[in-house]
Amino acid sequence: xxxxxxxxxxxxxxxxxxxxxxxxxxxxxxxxxxxxxxxxxxxxxxxxxxxxxxxxxxxxxxxxxxxxxxxxxxxxxxxxxxxxxxxxxxxxxxxxxxxxxxxxxxxxxxxxxxxxxxxxxxxxxxxxxxxxxxxxxxxxxxxxxxxxxxxxxxxxxxxxxxxxxxxxxxxxxxxxxxxxxxxxxxxxxxxxxxxxxxxxxxxxxxxxxxxxxxxxxxxxxxxxxxxxxxxxxxxxxxxxxxxxxxxxxxxxxxxxxxxxxxxxxxxxxxxxxxxxxxxxxxxxxxxxxxxxxxxxxxxxxxxxxxxxxxxxxxxxxxxxxxxxxxxxxxxxxxxxxxxxxxxxxxxxxxxxxxxxxxxxxxxxxxxxxxxxxxxxxxxxxxxxxxxxxxxxxxxxxxxxxxxxxxxxxxxxxxxxxx
Numbered sequence: 001x002x003x004x005x006x007x008x009x010x011x012x013x014x015x016x017x018x019x020x021x022x023x024x025x026x027x028x029x030x031x032x033x034x035x036x037x038x039x040x041x042x043x044x045x046x047x048x049x050x051x052x053x054x055x056x057x058x059x060x061x062x063x064x065x066x067x068x069x070x071x072x073x074x075x076x077x078x079x080x081x082x083x084x085x086x087x088x089x090x091x092x093x094x095x096x097x098x099x100x101x102x103x104x105x106x107x108x109x110x111x112x113x114x115x116x117x118x119x120x121x122x123x124x125x126x127x128x129x130x131x132x133x134x135x136x137x138x139x140x141x142x143x144x145x146x147x148x149x150x151x152x153x154x155x156x157x158x159x160x161x162x163x164x165x166x167x168x169x170x171x172x173x174x175x176x177x178x179x180x181x182x183x184x185x186x187x188x189x190x191x192x193x194x195x196x197x198x199x200x201x202x203x204x205x206x207x208x209x210x211x212x213x214x215x216x217x218x219x220x221x222x223x224x225x226x227x228x229x230x231x232x233x234x235x236x237x238x239x240x241x242x243x244x245x246x247x248x249x250x251x252x253x254x255x256x257x258x259x260x261x262x263x264x265x266x267x268x269x270x271x272x273x274x275x276x277x278x279x280x281x282x283x284x285x286x287x288x289x290x291x292x293x294x295x296x297x298x299x300x301x302x303x304x305x306x307x308x309x310x311x312x313x314x315x316x317x318x319x320x321x322x323x324x325x326x327x328x329x330x331x332x333x334x335x336x337x338x339x340x341x342x343x344x345x346x347x348x349x350x351x352x353x354x355x356x357x358x359x360x361x362x363x364x365x366x367x368x369x370x371x372x373x374x375x376x377x378x379x380x381x382x383x384x385x386x387x388x389x390x391x392x393x394x395x396x397x398x399x400x401x402x403x404x405x406x407x408x409x410x411x412x413x414x415x416x417x418x
Contacts (some may be wrong), residue, residue, distance in 0.1 A: 014329060032283075074269055113126070152179050155237050235289060316413070317413075
C-alpha cells in the first residue's frame with residue numbers, strides 16, 4: 001500500500017508539471033507532491049531533508065546563472081547581442097537560424113545546458129524582435145533543443161554528467177575521445193532535423209542594418225562576468241569540483257559589481273529572477289527520495305547486472321533508449337540521481353555508461369519536462385509572452401530527439417567495436 005501510494009503521488013505530481021492544468025505553475029505540483037508524501041507519512045522529515053540536500057549544488061548553480069542572466073538583461077547586454085546577430089544575418093532567416101544555433105552550441109558547451117535556457121533564450125527573443133520576425137518559435141526552439149543536444153561535449157555541459165560518473169569522472173582528454181564524435185553527430189543531426197522541420201517558417205526575410213545600441217559599462221561588466229564564469233566552470237571541472245558554489249559566487253559577485261558600478265536598485269534584478277524554479281527542483285528531489293524508498297534503485301541494479309551478464313550490447317541499447325524515454329516521465333535530473341546510484345552500486349561496463357549518459361542528456365529533447373533546461377526555457381518564454389504547449393513540443397521532439405539519439409548511440413556502439 002505504501003509503495004503504490006508513493007508511485008501514485010509521484011506520477012500525479014509529474015503529470016501536473018507536464019500538463020499544468022488551470023495554468024498552475026510547475027513548482028506547485030512538485031511541492032504539493034512532496035508535502036503529500038510527508039503528510040501521509042510515506043516518507044519521514046529526515047528523508048525529505050536528505051532529498052532536498054541532494055539538490056544543493058543544483059540550487060547554487062541555478063541561482064548564479066539566473067542572477068547573471070537578469071543582470072545582463074537589465075544592463076542591455078541581450079539587446080546589444082541581438083542587434084549584432086541580426087546584422088550579421090544580413091536579411092537571411094536561414095543565416096540567422098544558423099548563427100543562433102552556433103551560439104547555442106558554444107553556450108551549452110562552456111556554460112551548461114541550463115545556462116543556454118536561462119541566458120540565451122532572452123537574447124534570442126530580443127534578436128527575433130529586433131529582426132521583426134513574424135514566426136519567432138523556430139529560433140527559440142533552438143535554445144531548447146541545443147541545450148540537450150550539445151550537453152555531453154564536456155563534463156560541465158550538463159550537471160547530469162557529473163551525477164552519472166560521481167567520483168569516477170574520466171579525465172578531460174578521455175572524455176573528449178569517448179564523447180567528442182557522438183557529440184558532433186548529435187549537434188549536426190539535431191540541426192539538420194530542426195532546420196528541415198522549420199523550413200517553411202524560414203523563407204521570410206528579416207530586418208537588416210539594425211541600429212546597434214551602445215553597450216553600457218554595466219553591460220560590459222555583465223559580459224565579462226559571463227565569460228569569467230565559463231572559465232571558472234572549466235577550472236572546476238578540471239579539478240573534479242562541484243559546479244554550484246563557483247557559479248553562485250560568480251553570479252553574485254558579477255551582480256554586485258554591476259549594481260554598485262551603475263548604482264542600480266538591487267530589487268530590480270532580484271524580483272525578476274524566476275525563484276520558483278528552486279522549489280520545483282527541491283520538490284523533484286523529494287519525490288525521487290520517496291521513489292527510492294520503494295526499492296527502485298535495488299531493482300534497477302539487479303536488472304542491469306542481469307542484463308549485462310546476458311549481453312552487454314543488448315543491455316546498452318535497452319538501457320540507453322529506455323532511460324531516454326524515462327527522463328521525460330520524471331525529468332533527467334532526478335532520473336540521473338537514480339541511475340547514478342545504480343551505476344555506482346556495481347561494476348558497469350563503460351559502453352553501458354556511455355549509452356546511459358547520452359540517453360539522459362539527449363533523451364529529454366522529447367518533451368517539455370525532459371530536462372530542467374527545457375522547463376527553464378518555458379519559464380523564459382512565458383516572460384516574453386510566448387506560450388508553447390506540451391503537445392506542440394512533443395510533435396517536434398519526436399523526430400528531433402529520436403533521430404539524434406539513435407545516430408549518437410550508433411556512433412558510440414561503433415567506437416566500442418574497435
